[in-house]
Amino acid sequence: MRMKLIGQMHVLVVEMEEELDHHIAQNVREIIDKELKRTNAINLVFDFRNLSFMDSSGIGVIIGRYKIVKILGGSVIIVSPQPQVRRIIEMAGIHKIIKITNTLDNALKMV
Amino acid sequence: MDNMMKLEFLNKSNNERFARTVAAAFATILDPTLEELSEIKTAVSEAVTNAIIHGYEDSTGMVCLEGRIDGRTIEFIVSDRGKGIEDITQAMQPLFTGKPEMERSGMGFTIMETFMDSIEVESVLGGGTTVKMSKTLKDR
Numbered sequence: 001m002r003m004k005l006i007g008q009m010h011v012l013v014v015e016m017e018e019e020l021d022h023h024i025a026q027n028v029r030e031i032i033d034k035e036l037k038r039t040n041a042i043n044l045v046f047d048f049r050n051l052s053f054m055d056s057s058g059i060g061v062i063i064g065r066y067k068i069v070k071i072l073g074g075s076v077i078i079v080s081p082q083p084q085v086r087r088i089i090e091m092a093g094i095h096k097i098i099k100i101t102n103t104l105d106n107a108l109k110m111v
Numbered sequence: 112m113d114n115m116m117k118l119e120f121l122n123k124s125n126n127e128r129f130a131r132t133v134a135a136a137f138a139t140i141l142d143p144t145l146e147e148l149s150e151i152k153t154a155v156s157e158a159v160t161n162a163i164i165h166g167y168e169d170s171t172g173m174v175c176l177e178g179r180i181d182g183r184t185i186e187f188i189v190s191d192r193g194k195g196i197e198d199i200t201q202a203m204q205p206l207f208t209g210k211p212e213m214e215r216s217g218m219g220f221t222i223m224e225t226f227m228d229s230i231e232v233e234s235v236l237g238g239g240t241t242v243k244m245s246k247t248l249k250d251r
């Protein structure tokens with residue numbers, strides 16, 4: 001996982017890699033929440049280009065961050081989920097509350 | 112029965128990836144499509160994660176993953192000797208979770224049901240839980 005801050009836009013971009021399961025989720029959650037506080041970012045972009053697998057633990061991570069960001073008055077955007085990840089996202093109805101787009105550039109225009 | 116395998120491991124969360132990778136590798140014998148493979152991997156990940164999080168909670172125990180192949184049908188059995196499920200019908204409802212405070216979404220069983228052809232759950236309070244799921248792969 002890598003993170004970068006686009007400061008003037010208050011956007012935290014989280015680049016996920018490999019697989020997001022319960023084991024990884026525990027860490028990811030803590031790191032993102034700490035970084036949101038530290039940077040005063042209010043928008044969160046999940047870049048899933050390089051994420052090859054996600055299970056229900058990922059749903060919890062996304063919805064949990066969505067709730068936090070909503071309170072801050074910002075938004076969450078998901079970039080480029082691979083087919084397996086997209087199916088889990090759709091099964092959970094996440095696409096109804098969070099925008100999904102193909103490129104990071106698009107996502108930054110949307111926040 | 113054409114083939115079978117059995118794997119037992121400690122209820123550590125870093126074994127979740129290990130277990131679903133083994134399940135996918137076992138399924139590879141049947142030359143599945145990429146989609147079938149990712150469905151199997153996801154369903155097994157859900158069952159194993161449940162055994163670790165809900166079955167054992169903070170205690171220590173072993174999780175068992177069995178795989179069976181019969182023709183084009185593959186079956187996985189995930190079992191724990193943990194706390195068991197009080198109401199299986201309620202547990203299997205979409206969005207039901209016993210642990211909302213842990214950011215669980217209650218989608219695990221729904222994912223297993225969607226990605227496999229059939230699922231059977233047996234549980235004894237205080238004795239543990241067994242999840243049996245099977246899928247018939249497309250002819251290739």
Ligand SMILES: Nc1ncnc2c1ncn2[C@@H]1O[C@H](COP(=O)(O)OP(=O)(O)OP(=O)(O)O)[C@@H](O)[C@H]1O
Nearest residue numbers: 056161162165166202208209215216217218219220
């Ligand atoms: N092996 C198990 N041992 C004990 N209880 C279980 C077991 N598997 C499932 N349960 C119970 O069934 C409920 C529903 O499971 P399910 O996987 O559908 O949702 P979840 O694990 O709560 O959330 P998610 O899988 O979306 O992260 C659990 O919250 C738990 O109460």
Ligand SMILES: [Mg+2]
Nearest residue numbers: 056157161219
């Ligand atoms: Mg679950």
